[in-house]
Amino acid sequence: MTRPRRSDATAVRLVAAREVTTRLRSKAWRIVTLVLVAMVVGFALVMQAVAGHQQPERVGVLPEARALAPAITATARATGQDLVSVAVPDAATARRQVADGRLDAAVTGTTGDQVRVVVRKRLDAGLEGVLRQAVGQMILDSRIRQLGGDPGQVSRAVASASVRTRALEPPQTFDPQRLAVGSVAGILIYLALIGTGQGVATGVVEEKSSRVVELLLATIRPWQLMAGKVLGIGLAGLLQVVLVGVAGATVGLLSGALDLSLSVTAAVVAWLVVWFVLGFTIYALVFAGLGALVSRQEEVAGATAPATVFLVVGYVVGISVLPSAPDNSLVAVLSLIPAFSPTLMPMRLAMGAVPAWQVLVALVLAVASIPLLVLLTGRLYRNGVVRTGARVSLRVALRRG
C-alpha cells in the first residue's frame, strides 16, 4: 500500500490545530479569558466612575458675606479650584444644606480679617486656602482704597507679573490617562505571557508524563512537535490578548473613561499584539525547552523558574517605575533587551514618547534572538523529551545529539 507523503508543514499544522482546539474547548482557557476581559472592562468603568465624581465644590454665601463672593470665585479660578458660589438667604438654611451635603461649606459672615465658615466635618484644605486668600484680597483692596489708590490697577499690575523659563532639557510630558493605559497593558501582557509560557511547559510535560510523546515521536520529528505546540498555544493566547485588548479599548472609549483618540488607542492595542507575538515566541521556546527536562507536573515550576524570573523582573520593574517615571533611563535600556522588551516596551509605547530608534532596536534585537533560541531550545527539547524519569541536567540536554 502506498500513501501520500505527509509534508513537514502538515505535521506542524496538525499538532497546532490540536493545541488550539484543546485550549478553546477547555474550561480553564474560557474562564481566564472571561476574567481578563472582566478585569479590563471593570478597570475602565472604575476609571470612568472616579472621573465622573469630581463635581465642583459648592460654597453657600449668606447676605452678610455677599461682598466676599466675587473674590472667592476669582481666587478659585486663579488657583484652578473647581468651585461655585451659591447665594443662601439665612443661617438656618445654610446649616441645613451643609448638613445634608447640598453644600460643601457655607460662608456665614466676616468680622475684620476673619471669615466664618460652617462645614459638616472639616474644611477642605483647598477651600480654606481660597477663602483665606479672598479675605486677604478684600482687606488689601480696602487699604489701597483708603490710601487713595485703584485696587483694579494694582491687581492688573500684579497679574501681569510672570516668570519666563527656558529649560535646557525640556521634560517629556505624559498624559496621566496614557500612564494608566500603559500600566494596564503591562499587566495584561505579563499575565498573557506567563499564562501561555506556563501552558507550553505544562503541555510538554503532559506529553512526557503520559508517555504519549513516544507514540508521537515514532511519527513526527521533535522539532515538528515543538513548533506545532508553540504555534498552537501561541495562537490561542493571541486570540485571548486580542479579545481582552479590544474589549478594554472599546468599553474605555464608549463609556468615556478613556479620553484618547481612536488612533492612539488602536496603536496601543496593535503594539500590545506585536509584542505579545514576539514575547510569546521568545518565552514559549524557552519554556518548551526547559519543560522538556522534567517528567512530572510538580517539577514544571522549578524547571521553568529561570525564564519566569526574567518575565517577573521585567514586569515588576516596569509597573513600579514607569507610572511615576515614564522616562526613566534604566528602564529605557532594559526595554531594548529581548528578555525584558516584551513586558517593558508595550508599557512604554502605551505611555507614549518612545524615540523611534529605541522601538526599532528593541524589535530588531527581539527578532534576531529568535533563531538563536530556536537552535538552543530545540536541542534542549530534542534531548530532553524522550528521557523520562529523573530531571535531565542542562549539561546533558545541551550536548550535541
Next chain:
Amino acid sequence: MRGEQCLEVDGISKRFGEVVALDRLSFSIDGGEVFGFVGSNGAGKTTAMRIALGVLDADGGEVRWGGRPVTFETRRRIGYMPEERGLYPRMKVGEQLAYLARLHGLDRATAWQRTRAWTERLGVASRIDDEVEQLSLGNQQRVQLASALVHNPEVLVLDEPFSGLDPVAVEVMSSVLAERARDGVPVLFSSHQLDLVERVCDRVGVIQAGRMVACGTVEELRGGGPEQVVVEVSAATVDWARALPGCRLVSTQGARVLLELDDGADAQQVLRCAQAAGPVLEFARYRPPLTELYRHVVQEEGR
C-alpha cells in the same frame, strides 16, 4: 530467502553510559510472521523496539525493512505500541485515534473511518466520545492497540501488548495479530506470558543481556535436548521406573513419571517395562513448554 516485507534487525548495539543495553543484536521477521520477543526485565527488548521505531538512536547496526534501511518516512508505516502506554488522558478516544491516524498521513475522512472500524473491532466503539482517562485500564489498553493499528500499518511492533488484558481482550488481541500477519505484515511483540507466546507466535527470540541467545520456532528450540517420555502406570509405587536400563527418572508426580532416555535408548522397551508393572494409563513423548525451554536457555547462558 526473505520476502519484500521482511523486517531485519542487523547487529544493533546501544550503550547507556557504562551499561551495555544491546550487543550486536540481530534477528529478522518475514512478512506474515508473528515473532515473539522474550527475555527478563532489562534484557533489552524495549530498547531494541525503540531503536526500530527511531525513538532512540543505535550506536551501531541497522534496521532494514524490505531490504532498505528504515527511514523517518518508512517509520510512519509502522504500528507501534510503546511499553509505557501513552495517550492524552484528557482527549476523547475518537479524536485521539483520528489525530494519530492523520499524523501518520491519512486524510480526515479515512482517519475517522478507520477509527470507527477499529474501535468497533476492539469493543470500545461505545466509548468513542469519552475521554481516555475515564476508561478502565483494560479499555485504555484496547484504545492503545487501536492507536497502533488505526493507520493500517505495514509492520507491527508491540511492546507487551498483552499485559493488563482480560481473557476476552487477550483473545481479540491474538486474533488481530494473526489476522494482520495473514495480510503479510511482519508482527514483532514482546511478552512475559510465555504460554501465550508459544500459542500465538511462529517464531520466538530469547534475549539475554542485550544478545539474542536463542531464536527459532518453539520446535526448533526444543531440538537438541534429550528425548523424554511421560508414563503413568496404575501401580502401587513408581519403583518400576527407578532402575530401567537406558533411562533416568527425572521427576514423579503421583503415579506419573518423567523419564529421560539415553541416546539410542528404545522408548518401546520402556513401554514394555511399564506394561509389566501394571496397566498403562498414559504413555507420551514429553514436549517441554516454552516456559521450561526459556528457563533452560537462560540458565545455560547464566553459567
